[in-house]
Amino acid sequence: MDLIDHYLNAVAAQLPQGERDDIVAELRDLILSRFEAKEEELGRALTDAEREAILREIGHPLVVAGRYRKGAQSLIGPELFPWWLFAVKAGLMLMVAIQVIVAVIHIVTASSDVGQAISQAINGVIEGGLFIIGAATVAGALFEHYGYRPGFMTSWRVKDLPVYNLSDPDRWSETLQGRTGQATSGQAARSSSGVWRAQSLKGRWPGGEAVFSIIALLFFMSWWSGLWSVSGLDSIAITDGRAQVFASPIWQANFVPIMLLAIGQLWIETIRLFRPQWVRFRAGLEVIASGVALAIVWTIFQYGHWFTLTEKGASVRIAGDWALLDFDRLRAMSDSARDLIGAGSTLSLILTWVGVAVMISLVFSIGRHLWRVVRG
Structure with missing residues (x-):
């Protein structure tokens, strides 16, 4: 079996069974024509090294097979990647907040010493973070593969946008420290009459307090019901x-x-x-x-x-x-x-x-x- 057969077999292994023969035949013709053109240029037969160099120019078998493959060509495409990034960032920040609250409860109630509580919190963040990243990746890959787009991606409303502050570390920091933050740059707000005006919307992010209240309520409800x-x-x-x-x-x-x-x-x-x-x-x-x-x-x-x-x-x-x-x-x-x-x-x-x-x-x-x- 020569170089061409090794190459074509590697490409065929990545293709659907019903399309292999036609694609492989097309690639074989392309490769042979490239070899013949190079031999005419050099006036002699090609060595194995020169044939391999031409095959490398055509592309790796996995890449070449991907050119013929139908459907999504990436796990999470550029359209879905911002959604994936938001889900991961927001999920990780919520996970950190939950673990911090758990650690504080353990320390205050003396059920764990400080070192043990911190160690458990770090382990919880790592394990929970890996789960969040994995779950977001699997969901994004399924959406990409089947072309599915949930309603919140296509029919979003401006008044729903404050929830996306969950992925902003500065807003979480301002909420924790009780500081007021700059909500907008303040120089690009335009009135309905078309006159440019300066607008500075300052205030603590209300979502931060809501998130911590939700976490605290969930902890209370689970404790009150006897789950822990x-x-x-x-x-x-x-x-x-x-x-x-x-x-x-x-x-x-x-x-x-x-x-x-x-x-x-x-x-x-x-x-x-x-x-x-x-x-x-x-x-x-x-x-x-x-x-x-x-x-x-x-x-x-x-x-x-x-x-x-x-x-x-x-x-x-x-x-x-x-x-x-x-x-x-x-x-x-x-x-x-x-x-x-x-x-x-x-x-x-x-x-x-x-x-x-x-x-x-x-x-x-x-x-x-x-x-x-x-x-x-």
Whole structure:
């Protein structure tokens, strides 16, 4: 078998079975004509090295076969590549945000030391990042191969574009640092009358807060439903060791309302991310959500008994009422004993003040969002 046969066999192996014979015959004629022309030029027969040089000029068998292959010629073409890049960048940034939150939870709850939490976060980013890149590549390759284009690629709207800030590292940095950022260059905004005017839209990216709220809500919902637990929350340290913490029946009674409230708040944050221009509608939903939250907190507060501490057969209730709203008791809180009774009294006082503060905050939240409903 000579060089031509080796070359043509390599090309044929990359072609569909039904088209091989015609393409190979065409290539054989092309190669032989090139050989004959070179032999006439040199006035002698070609050596194997010279024949191989001509074959290299024609092209590698994989490249030559690709010229005859129908359909997509690349895994992800230039039209889909920007979408692939956005999906990878946004996915990686979300993955980093999730791993950072998980690491902070582990560190704060002392379920992992700092080194272990950081190591787990890095491993999570690497594994999750590889999955995101692989999934985006597979989806892009399928879209490219079948010529499929989802509706969000062809029927997009300008008001949906803020979601693409998810792939901007500067916006994430501004959100984390609480800085205001430049939304536009400010010198190329044109009014409807055709007069050029300077426009500088400054403000913190609202999508960043929505993303973090969504992540936090998903973590809360998974914890509240029992999919995962945080070690250290079921006991507290006292003088004689650790006391076990048991929730009172009021929490089980409000399990469904709290879960539904979290789902509703997740929907609101999703609207804030994808439809930031729906200010009045979102504010109206916030009024409802804050009202429901206020009713739940009021019910739990009025029940009075929230938790029970037990240690060596003894138990004490963590409970509160309006009588504990005493500044003298609050100032004397640091003098409380560290035994079971002292821990119960201290936690009762703290949770009473926290409950009242939350209710006051929700009342102001209702007022603030009602104002947004009116003003937009």
